[in-house]
Amino acid sequence: MTTDGFTTCLWFDGQAEEAADHYVSIFENSRIGRVGRYTEAGPGPAGSVLVVEFTANGQKFVALNGGPEFKFNEAISFQIFCADQQEIDHYWTKLTENGGEGGPCGWLKDKYGVSWQVVYDRLIDMIGDPDPEKAARATRAMMGMGKLDVAALEKAYAGEE
Missing domain, CATH: 3.30.720.100 (Signal recognition particle alu RNA binding heterodimer, srp9/1)
Structure with missing residues (x-):
């Protein structure tokens, strides 16, 4: 190469x-x-x-x-790992503006149809926590969101929902 x-x-x-x-x-x-x-x-x-x-x-x-023959779909997406809500809000806003659309669990499509996942960087650890109750709470919280809400995820993970 x-x-x-x-x-x-x-x-x-x-x-x-x-x-x-x-x-x-x-x-x-x-x-x-x-x-x-x-x-x-x-x-x-x-x-x-x-x-x-x-x-x-x-x-x-x-x-x-390349022309109109092929379109983007959700089978391929780009993940953006964000340290905080400010970063999540920034990328979510920029990628959904002018015709993009939000989806579930932090997923979105931009105005060109490219799929992105705007992810809280602690989320993978939360939903993979060895404590099944913590993992389940974080997963349930994420599943109910479009754009991820860091405070709500942290609250759910800690059992303060």
């Missing part, structure tokens, strides 16, 4: 450049890289964007204008 790690390719229908700019604006440690354009050989109009390389939060991506 010629590079470290993997690069995730996201297939868009004409919105590759817009999406790359959007993601770079949300996450720190992000930037736009190379932009590849169609040539006279096609299949897209010469000069229009074919691919955009970008980095979001240190993760490498390529946004591809």
Whole structure:
């Protein structure tokens, strides 16, 4: 392999450049890289964007204008682990604005149909706690939420529900 790690390719229908700019604006440690354009050989109009390389939060991506044949679905999602409610609110708001939609248990779809999980970073430990009652309380609380509520999760986990 010629590079470290993997690069995730996201297939868009004409919105590759817009999406790359959007993601770079949300996450720190992000930037736009190379932009590849169609040539006279096609299949897209010469000069229009074919691919955009970008980095979001240190993760490498390529946004591809592949056409309408494929759509995103929940089988693949990106997890954002957040230290507190302020981070959860920030990412939830930015990713659901302008046509995105919230889902259950911290899941959402952004305006391009990409699925994200905005997760409280202690949640995995809470729902995996060896004390089955603590784990069950945290799980029940999470299952009743859309955007995660850190205070409510902590309260449920502690048995203060």
